[in-house]
Structure formats: C-alpha cells, structure tokens
Amino acid sequence: MQNYFYNMRIIGTGSALPKFVATNQMLSEVMDTSDEWISTRTGIKRRHLLVNQELEEIGVEAIENALKDAGITAKDLDYIICSNTVNEYITPGLGCVLQGHIGATCPSIDINAACAGFLYGMQIAESFIKTGVAKKILIVAAEEPSRIPTWTDRSTSVLFGDGAGAVVVSAEGDDVLAMRSTTTSAPIVLYSKRAMEKTPFVGEIEGNVPLVMNGREVFRMAVSNSQDDIKAVMEDANITSNQVKYFVLHQANIRIIEAIRHFLDEPEEKFPTTIENTGNMSSACIPILLDRLNKEGKLSKNDILVFSAFGAGFQTSACVVRWNK
Ligand code: UT7
Helix, strand or coil: CCCCCCCCEEEEEEEECCCEEEEHHHHHCCCCCCHHHHHHHHCCCEEEECCCCCHHHHHHHHHHHHHHHHCCCHHHCCEEEEECCCCCCCCCCHHHHHHHHHCCCCCEEEECCHHHHHHHHHHHHHHHHHCCCCCEEEEEEEECHHHCCCCCCHHHHCCECCEEEEEEEECCCCCEEEEEEEECCCHHHEEEECCCCCCCCCCCCCCCEEEEECHHHHHHHHHHHHHHHHHHHHHHCCCCHHHCCEEEECCCCHHHHHHHHHHHCCCHHHCCCCHHHHCECHHHHHHHHHHHHHHCCCCCCCCEEEEEEEECCCEEEEEEEECCC
16 A cells, blocks of 8 residues: 555536537448447447537636536636647647636646546646645646547547546545556557648658557557556555446547456446547546536545546556545
8 A cells, every 4th residue: 555645635527518419320421431330349329529619618618617516716726737639729738728718817737648638637736736836726628639530531530529528626635545647658559740830941841640540559558558557546545446436437449448347347337438429538538427427416425436547658547536525
C-alpha cells in the first residue's frame, strides 16, 4: 500500500453533446460500411458530431453544468485545466478561450494526453491542490476527434464522436485514493500530423496526415496497459474489485471494455457505457460518463469508482476515487 495521501474531492460534474446525430445507417450511405460491421466490431450505434456548432459552445455548456452542480460560479475557480486533442485554434489554448466565455479570471492551461487527458488533468489538479496553487479547479475535456481522421478512411472515421465533459474538484476532501499515469512512446500506432507553414528556409510544406491507426495494436496495448493500471491503482488504494461500485472506463470499443471486465471477473452492470450512443469522444468520455451516473442518481456517498483511460502516445492513466458529493 502506498504512503502518499491525496487531497481532492469531486464537487460537481457537467457534460454536453452536439445536437447533430449520425447513425451507422447514415454512415453506410456515405461510405462503404454497415451498421452490422460497426456495431459488432465496436459497440457503436450512433455518435454526436459538431455540425454548424462550435466546440467552444458545448465546452461552455459542460462547464456551466459542472459549476451549477458544484454550487459555485466561474469567479470562484482558481485554475482551469483543459484537456483537448484538436480544435480550430493552434494558439491560444482552448482553456483560455473557454475561460473568457464563462467569465472566469483564473489561469488556464491546456494539456494534450489524447484520450487519457482528463485523468492526467485530475492528477495535475491534485498536485496543484496539494502544493497550495489552487483550492478549486475546473477540469474540462472538450473534444472533436471526428475531425482528426479523413472520412475516406472507414477504419478510423466511424469510431469517433464529439463531446465535452467537466468536473470541479476542491481541496475540501481526501477522496482520491490512488492515481497512476504511464507513457510508453509509440507514436507509430496512432498519430495524426498537421501541416506547418513554409519559411524562407523550409521550402517544402509537409502535408497534413489524417489519423493513422494500427487498430489491432492499439486494441492489444489498450487491454494490457489498462489492466496493469487498474490492478496497480486498486493495490495502491488497498481495495479489491468487489468493493468497486463502477469501473468508469474510456469508451473506445465495447470489446476492449469487455476484455477488461473479463480480466476483473466482475458483472456487466459495474461497467456503465455511453459508447453505443456517443462513440469514442477522446478524453471527454470519462467526465461525460461520470456526469451521467451523477445526474441519473446512480452514485451514493462513499461509492468507490475506478477510472481508466488509454490513448495515443501511448498514454494511459487510472485512478480510484471515493464519491463524496
Ligand atoms: O482513441 C483511439 C483508440 N482507438 C482504438 O481504441 C481502436 C482499437 N482497435 C479497434 O477498436 C479495432 O481494431 C477496430 C474496430 C478499429 C477494427 O476492428 P478489427 O477487428 O481489428 O478489424 P480489422 O482492422 O482487422 O479489419 C477487418 C476488416 C478489413 O477487411 P479485410 O481486409 O478483412 O477484407 C477492413 O478493411 O474490416 C474492414 N473494415 C471495415 N468494414 C466495414 C475496416 N473498417 C470497416 C468499416 N466497415 N468501417
């Protein structure tokens, strides 16, 4: 068991999805795919996509829901940590843009740890709280991964949906029981590149490279690394899987979730999902799923939750949290 004590409590959650919904059937009308293939290989039936709507809009909606749930205003925030993989701006960071929209006055920082970014944000927030940098922190994950692959590639484009999730954490509690993040540099398995501008010294513009993914390798690494992370944080927190109310996992593929579930030998009802209706929303998956559980009244005081996410990098993160709201 670890000797480190964490100071942090989740005091509010919020989420928002784009209005436009694309079903598998709709995708099969614009590319060579089928509802049968997508459903059986991934568990996805439909996804929300940003169409005639900005990422900022759903980011603000998710944040405002989380602030309301926490019973505080944007002015009460001491820090904003924004997890984002891609958006229209290269600079400034999306967190900076959102800070202005919600009327906050605190500093903000963006992090890009791909699909694991929200949990990396939780770990950074905990350090800020522990070291006295901030007492109330907003962690927002706002993502539009549907714009990373080319939609001529059926093997990647069907997997993603857009969304935003947010939590407010505070120093008034010790409800994080364990945290762990890992990075295993392997960009080759999952990457995308953005074109850079020409300079007088660099004549040739390197082209844009839409998402490239070795699906099988990502699948293998996801299952293996997530299992290691979950085992490690449960050991650190000195808990067994039967004490856990919910495993709140990254929503990339139902078969990955099932593989982790079989490893843990726990029943299906302990693995809530959104994937059927949302697809993979990168780092927004976990805060959106948590918000659903919270707003649907499925969480009670002292419930133990295990979070685990993986993504490009290869980066993973997991933590154990006691729900105490
Ligand atoms: O945060 C991002 C994280 N990414 C992931 O978590 C992805 C992890 N990997 C996976 O989820 C799975 O590997 C996929 C769902 C992406 C693919 O499933 P798979 O069982 O590994 O399929 P595959 O890539 O081996 O492809 C099997 C077949 C191929 O056809 P052939 O070569 O056997 O004739 C593909 O061309 O399925 C074909 N295929 C499709 N068919 C219909 C690939 N995409 C599609 C599609 N519709 N959308």
